[in-house]
Amino acid sequence: MSVRKTAFLALFTTFSLAVFAIEHAIPPLVPIPGIKLGLANVVTLILLRHFRARDAIFVLISRILLSSFLFGQALSLLYSLAGGLLSLCVMAAVMGLLQKKALFLTGAMGGLTHNLGQLAMALAITRTIGVLAYLPFLILSGILTGLFTGLCAGFAGKVLAPFLSDIS
DSSP states (O other): OOHHHHHHHHHHHHHHHHHHHHHHHSOOSSSSTTOOOOTTHHHHHHHHHHSOHHHHHHHHHHHHHHHHHHHOOHHHHHHHHHHHHHHHHHHHHHHHHTTTOOHHHHHHHHHHHHHHHHHHHHHHHHOOGGGGGGHHHHHHHHHHHHHHHHHHHHHHHHHHHHHHTTTO
């Protein structure tokens, strides 16, 4: 990996961490645990579109580790890894199927599967079937927030495309 690409991935990690920190400071939009915009996923979508999946995995895991260390607890690391890695795998598959087009649909699938991954982790940790009561709310919010992050990533990707083309 070139020094230039490493520097850009470090910048993407820093940017996603900064976006996460800002979003973390904003009070929840709704009083349901696990529902937030997930704007740091814009970076993941941009990386999946303009770089390789392993670059996106590197930035995602770096952000999750740093954000859990700076803002979270041990359990938040598990929830974030479960949701983030499942989401990234699904988005990479959808991105391949759609030939890197329709980023808003990729984002919607990512938001949905992120919430499903976190809910599965909550079920595994608590061993309480009652957590599935959140399922309808998490499905709806995951799709809507994913659509929004996908649209943001599409716009940001167009703005950044001239800078990204000679790095990937």
